[in-house]
Amino acid sequence: MxxxxxxxxxxxxxxxxxxxxxxxxxxxxxxxxxxxxxxxxxxxxxxxxxxxxxxxxxxxxxxxxxxxxxxxxxxxxxxxxGYIARRETLAARLAGLQAGDDGHVEIGLVQGLAGGLMRDALYRLHERHPALTVSLRLGGMDDIVQWLEQDAIHLGITYGPPLDTRLAQVKKAISVTRPMCAVVPPGHALASLREVCVDALLPYAFALAGSAYGTRKIMQQIEREEACTFQLLLETNHLIGLQNFVVASLGVTVLPAFAVQNELDQGKLAALPVAHALARRAQMQLLVRPGRALPESAQALQRLLTRQLRGRQA
Incomplete structure (x- = not known):
């Protein structure tokens, strides 16, 4: 036209x-x-x-x-x-005036954070706001940023390389450095190492998440910086798929240790920090969209998550 x-x-x-x-x-x-x-x-x-x-x-x-x-x-x-966000805030505040109605919160996060971090936060949130309902969307780093930009979620929690907020229409409420690890079976040749260098990983087959995920972004950055190529055998966006690949002794995957903490505690897997600056700088990031007025229920959850993430700082 x-x-x-x-x-x-x-x-x-x-x-x-x-x-x-x-x-x-x-x-x-x-x-x-x-x-x-x-x-x-x-x-x-x-x-x-x-x-x-x-x-x-x-x-x-x-x-x-x-x-x-x-x-x-x-x-x-x-x-x-902006209009939808303001209308949503108004609706939440009006609903908050009604007895027994504490609102609803939409959260986007990566699978590895759906365990301990969210479990503890949701337990405390439910104690204070028993009628509050919560929806969890699982996705990669790119998905979560897009959902925030579209106001499809109130809060986003990602893991991966430090986000350039100049390019994304989001801001960090808090970020915590959590190194990326190579995850192997307990009896693997690398399992006894305190950390593993990039060259030591090159002979092994890998299971990796898709390109929207932070761990894959870091691996791609390492490949460009070191002029190397990791042997990709399986691509899957499911945490269980990555874990089962390693448990079956098919090869190696990369994840933050907290994503497989239960398996580490049970001795089913071993996690070794990757000895590379890009892997050491990986972050958990609590993200919001700047300028959006969050309803009180979302603000309460943001405060709980911020306190928990501060407690996890290295």
């Missing part, structure tokens, strides 16, 4: 129409957005056309193979996500 002359018609830039734009961009297509909204694709296209007419400029890039907002589209999407 070509730009129209004149000032934007702000009265016709409604939240309802902005929702159509949001769904098209977030779901990467008109048809997928229509399926989610329960309307015909032609209805979505019509609403987008009316929105562009009201804005007096294109809101999506002309390349139909990739759904990408223009600068004007980004401004409208920022306004929409």
């Amino acid at each position: 070509k730009s129209c002359s004149g000032q934007p018609n702000m009265d016709d830039i409604t939240i309802g129409r902005l929702r159509y734009l949001h769904e098209v961009v977030s779901r990467a297509g008109v048809r997928k957005a229509a399926d989610h909204l329960g309307v015909a694709p032609s209805s979505v296209s019509r609403q987008l056309a009316q929105l562009e007419h009201s804005a007096r400029m294109p809101l999506l890039e002309p390349d139909r193979r990739v759904i990408k907002p223009t600068e004007a589209g980004k401004l409208l999407l920022d306004y929409y996500t």
